[in-house]
Amino acid sequence: MSFLKxxxxxxxxxGSSCNGCDIExxxxxxxxxxxxxxGIINTGNPKHAxxxxxxxxxxxxxxxxxxxxxxxxxxxxxxxxxxxxxTSGGIFQECYNVKGGIxxxxxxxxxxxxxxxxxxxxxxxxxxxLGVLEKKYAALKNKPSKTAA
Amino acid sequence: xxxxxxxxxxDRSELPAKTATLASQGWxxxxxxxxxxDTSLELTYSFDKEYAFSNLRVIVPRSDAVVPSITASYLAxxxxxxxLQDLFGITVTDLAINYNGKFYIxxxxxxxxxxxxxxxxxxxxx
Amino acid sequence: MGTRTIIPFGPQHPVxxxxxxxxxxxxxxxxxxxxxxxxxxxxxxxRLAEVKDYNELVxxxxxxxxxxSFIHGQGYxxxxxxxxxxxxxxxxxxxxxxxxxxxxxxxxLLWLGLFADSFGFESLFMHCWRxxxxxxxxxxxxxxxxxxxxxCKVGGVRRDISNDxxxxxxxxxxxxxxxxxxxxxxxxxxxSVNRRTVGVGMLSREQAIALGAVGPTLRGSxxxxxxxxxxxxxxxxxxxxxxxxxxxxxxxxxxxxxREVTMSxxxxxxxxxxxxxxxxxxxxxxxxxGEFFSRLEQPRGEVVYYLKGNNTKNLERFRIRTPTFANxxxxxxxxxxxxxxxxxxIVLTIDPCISCTER
Numbered sequence: 001m002s003f004l005k006x007x008x009x010x011x012x013x014x015g016s017s018c019n020g021c022d023i024e025x026x027x028x029x030x031x032x033x034x035x036x037x038x039g040i041i042n043t044g045n046p047k048h049a050x051x052x053x054x055x056x057x058x059x060x061x062x063x064x065x066x067x068x069x070x071x072x073x074x075x076x077x078x079x080x081x082x083x084x085x086x087t088s089g090g091i092f093q094e095c096y097n098v099k100g101g102i103x104x105x106x107x108x109x110x111x112x113x114x115x116x117x118x119x120x121x122x123x124x125x126x127x128x129x130l131g132v133l134e135k136k137y138a139a140l141k142n143k144p145s146k147t148a149a
Numbered sequence: 150x151x152x153x154x155x156x157x158x159x160d161r162s163e164l165p166a167k168t169a170t171l172a173s174q175g176w177x178x179x180x181x182x183x184x185x186x187d188t189s190l191e192l193t194y195s196f197d198k199e200y201a202f203s204n205l206r207v208i209v210p211r212s213d214a215v216v217p218s219i220t221a222s223y224l225a226x227x228x229x230x231x232x233l234q235d236l237f238g239i240t241v242t243d244l245a246i247n248y249n250g251k252f253y254i255x256x257x258x259x260x261x262x263x264x265x266x267x268x269x270x271x272x273x274x275x
Numbered sequence: 276m277g278t279r280t281i282i283p284f285g286p287q288h289p290v291x292x293x294x295x296x297x298x299x300x301x302x303x304x305x306x307x308x309x310x311x312x313x314x315x316x317x318x319x320x321x322r323l324a325e326v327k328d329y330n331e332l333v334x335x336x337x338x339x340x341x342x343x344s345f346i347h348g349q350g351y352x353x354x355x356x357x358x359x360x361x362x363x364x365x366x367x368x369x370x371x372x373x374x375x376x377x378x379x380x381x382x383x384l385l386w387l388g389l390f391a392d393s394f395g396f397e398s399l400f401m402h403c404w405r406x407x408x409x410x411x412x413x414x415x416x417x418x419x420x421x422x423x424x425x426x427c428k429v430g431g432v433r434r435d436i437s438n439d440x441x442x443x444x445x446x447x448x449x450x451x452x453x454x455x456x457x458x459x460x461x462x463x464x465x466x467s468v469n470r471r472t473v474g475v476g477m478l479s480r481e482q483a484i485a486l487g488a489v490g491p492t493l494r495g496s497x498x499x500x501x502x503x504x505x506x507x508x509x510x511x512x513x514x515x516x517x518x519x520x521x522x523x524x525x526x527x528x529x530x531x532x533x534r535e536v537t538m539s540x541x542x543x544x545x546x547x548x549x550x551x552x553x554x555x556x557x558x559x560x561x562x563x564x565g566e567f568f569s570r571l572e573q574p575r576g577e578v579v580y581y582l583k584g585n586n587t588k589n590l591e592r593f594r595i596r597t598p599t600f601a602n603x604x605x606x607x608x609x610x611x612x613x614x615x616x617x618x619x620x621i622v623l624t625i626d627p628c629i630s631c632t633e634r
Contacts, residue, residue, distance in 0.1 A: 014294055016316040019628065020341025020422040023385060027411075030388075030404035060256045062294065062315045065286055091338055094326055096260045097319040116341055116422040152505060154568055178487040179570075180596035182581050195568060195579070200505060202568065225487040225604035246310070253317050253633075260319055 007039030008130055011049035013069055015102065016092075017056025020116030021083035025053060028126075033119045040126065046072035051129050052079045053122075057089045057098045058105050070106045076136035078129040080110045083117045090115060156193065156204040161216050164194075167205060171196050172222035176203070181229035183237045185261050190214055190237060211262075214238060220245035228252075237261050278302070284618060286315050295629050297622070301615060309610040311603055317633040324593035329355050329563055329584075330429055332593065336580075339595060340631040341422045342385065343573045345378045348427035351593075353507055354569030354582040355429045359561055365509075367431035369550040372509040373441075374417070374424060374432075376539040376546070381410045382574035383532045383539075384455070386626050387462065390529065393619045394471040402458055409451045413444055431556025441547045452540045462533050472526040476609040476621035479523055488605040489598050490576020491535070492625050495528035497521040502572035513545045528624045562586045573598055575626045597631035 014022050028035050029042055043049050046069045058066060070079070081102045084090035089100045102108050109132045112125035159167060179195040179202070194205040209216060216233075218241045219226045231252035233239040238259035241247075257263060280301045286294030294315035300308035323335050336351035337344045349371050356363060363371075388403030411421050417436050418424040426433050436444075462468060478488065483496035493500055494517060501517035503510040518534045520527035563584030570579050576598030583592040602625040609621050 014316065014629075016318050016633075018338045018341045018344075019631075020338070020344065023341055024422060027404065027408070030408070031401050032405065032408040056316070057318070059315075059317060061253075061317070062286070065294070065315070091335060092318045092320060092323075094323060095319040096257055096263070096322060097255050097317050099256065115338070116420075118421065172485070175484060177484050179577070180579050180581075180594075180601075182592075182594045182596070184583060184592045184594075193581070197500075197577075200500070202570070204568075223485070223487065225485070225601070228600060228603055248312070252313065255317065255319070260322070 006050075007041075008050040008126075008133060009041055009043045009048050010051045010053050010126070011044075011046050011069065011073065012042055012053045012055075013066065015054050015056030015062055015066065015086060016059050016098065017083060017085055018116075021055035021085070021114075021122075024116050024119050025055065025082060025122060028119045028122050033123065035123055035126070038127075046070075047074060049073050050077060050133060051126060052077060052106075053082055053126070054079065054086050054102050055082045055117075057085045057092060057100060058102060059097045059099055063099075063105050066102070066105050076133055076140050078109045078133045078136070079106055080112060080122075080125050080129045081108045082112045082122055082125065084113065084115045087111045087113070152200060152202050154202050154204065156206050158206045158208065161207045161209060164205070164207060164219060165217050165221060168194070168219040169222045171203075174198070178219075178223045178225055181226065181233065183233055183239065183261070185237065186211075188212075190239060192216065192233070192239075194219070209239070215240045215242060217242050218244040235259070279307070282615070284622075295622075295627060297610075297618075299610070299615070299618065304614050304616075306610050306613050306615060306618065309607050311607065313603075313629070313633055315633070316629050320634050321593050321595065324590040326589075328588035329590055330559075332590065333428055334425075337423055337425065337427075339597070339634060340628055342382050342628060343378060343575065343578075343631065344422060345374050345418075345424045345427065346571055346573045346578070347595075348424065349375060349508070350569050350571040350578055350580050351582075352427050352429050353571070354567050354580045355563055355584075355590075357567045357569065358563035358565050358582060358584050359429070359559065361430055361557060361559065363431050364554045364557060365551045366435070366553045367555045368509045369546050370432045370436060370555065371427065372513070372546050373436070373543055373550075374414075374426060375508065376543045377410060377414055378424075379539045379574045380536050381407050381414065383536045384410065386532060386574070386623075387458070387529075390620075390623050391462075391468075393623045394468065396461075396468065399458070399461055406451060406454050406458065409447070409454075413447060416440075417444070428556065430559040431554070433556070435555050438550075441550065445544060445547045448540055448543060452537070455536060455540075459533055462529055469526065471617070471620055472529055472624075473522075473524060475525045475617050476613060476624060477524050478605055478609050480521075482608055483523070483605060486605040486608060487601050488576075489601045490573065490626075491528050491531040492576065492602050492605060494518060495520050495531045495624075496523040500577075502570050502577045505570060507571060509546055509549075510542075512549065513542055515542055515545075525620055525624045532626075562588055563590060575599060575628055575631070576602065578631075595631075595634055597628065597634070599625065599628045599632040602627075603632070 176196040384407035391399035581594040
């Protein structure tokens with residue numbers, strides 16, 4: 001993927017992270033890393049978003065929230081799990097209230113490593129996610145339109 | 150430097166009166182903590198006044214885990230007392246703001262009463 | 276009396292980086308009641324003490340919250356050191372002080388940025404974070420990580436900062452401070468900012484004590500209490516006084532934090548001036564016994580770690596009461612009577628840190 005045709009918008013949700021990855025996600029948006037120069041901005045509205053960025057693991061209480069946010073996002077959409085907690089539960093894996101990574105609830109397209117994930121890694125993850133997004137977009141376009149529902 | 154941290158063990162029936170006295174003297178509620186023993190639960194109420202630190206301790210049997218609320222003197226205790234109800238299975242009577250078990254929604258009910266942390270069968274993604 | 280409406284606020288909300296949920300009871304535009312509900316981030320990490328020994332638990336403590344990670348590690352270590360009866364070498368105490376104050380500056384700048392965002396001042400948000408990145412660079416250079424320091428251990432610190440590096444950092448901090456000073460007047464004097472903060476979200480001195488407020492929320496209501504005065508680490512050897520404001524509104528809480536950043540720069544300067552030579556850690560033997568409440572001042576306020584050891588590798592009980600947990604009941608009082616558009620501003624002035632709160 002050499003350039004982006006569209007400006008993908010991000011929806012960020014904190015599963016049950018320690019905040020470490022969240023502040024790094026925010027750091028991506030601020031002047032030093034500034035992903036806005038790629039047309040990427042953070043939106044609070046799931047219906048505006050193309051990329052779902054989740055930090056932290058899932059638990060009983062946030063599963064319905066994550067599912068609802070995911071369902072509210074329009075197709076095509078990409079899920080990026082940021083940090084080791086979102087991948088597998090990380091250091092908190094053995095906690096009684098941690099169910100594991102985000103993929104226990106919704107399909108994940110890109111896993112970003114790190115504790116906390118560095119801004120460079122997060123940007124890299126989002127850019128990889130955009131490749132997936134373009135593929136999904138192409139697949140959606142090729143689908144017969146009568147089944148669209 | 151370690152400040153003195155006195156702990157006074159009292160009966161649970163004395164709790165509302167003792168905390169009312171502390172509140173009138175301007176002590177600030179620092180925290181309420183519960184430690185689980187094999188047959189009993191040990192509750193520690195901590196207070197601060199100008200860096201002085203003082204604790205009240207109440208020990209209740211597991212089979213009769215009921216304590217009176219201190220929200221009459223310290224309204225802010227409602228967060229701690231709801232936590233006691235949800236995580237430790239303690240019944241707090243006369244609680245001013247009672248979430249009735251909805252403060253923490255956990256996978257296992259009263260997780261601190263379970264013997265060992267149960268390890269979820271977590272698998273790495275393929 | 277207008278019609279009563281209940282509006283859910285959160286858990287996913289544009290102004291909140293973290294999930295907290297409030298049920299706001301409104302009469303027209305006025306908030307008459309607010310009820311917080313939490314649990315979205317609850318992990319149950321206190322029970323990890325049963326499976327991880329007291330040395331491994333430092334890593335867990337640092338991950339209670341990514342913003343105050345160093346101070347969480349420090350508070351836990353100081354607690355265990357007390358139970359083990361270990362005296363940390365002076366150089367380690369000074370290094371802990373320097374790192375703790377660096378995290379206070381980065382945390383307050385982070386908050387000032389988010390706060391600016393809550394009243395719609397996007398460019399101020401960006402400027403705060405631009406300055407903050409320079410602090411994070413120093414943290415990364417000295418500790419190795421941007422967010423999680425990993426430099427505190429039971430018995431001291433894991434790595435030293437050479438005196439040459441400290442000298443250079445002192446110069447860099449002076450430059451960062453002058454950049455920070457350019458931002459200060461906007462928070463303190465700008466008319467449009469002050470309209471959002473002055474007289475909004477009142478909390479009186481009496482209410483603050485009765486509801487158990489801590490940190491800048493308590494000091495913004497006129498109570499001069501700062502746990503650093505307990506004299507842990509190197510604080511008793513340095514010159515500083517708790518920052519106090521008396522108004523008890525959003526403006527006062529902002530001013531407390533704005534002034535605390537300046538104070539932290541000064542504390543670091545003093546610590547670099549006075550840091551003694553010597554070892555940075557002592558050898559640890561034995562297992563923790565007894566019980567201890569370790570109290571420290573985090574950027575958000577007083578944090579309490581209750582540690583109970585029974586002479587085994589694992590602590591019997593590890594309990595954490597974080598500042599936002601204590602500041603939630605005062606928040607409910609601040610919100611009563613405010614207007615709906617002021618809710619995000621007021622919520623942010625307690626500097627909520629939800630992952631701390633729910634552990």
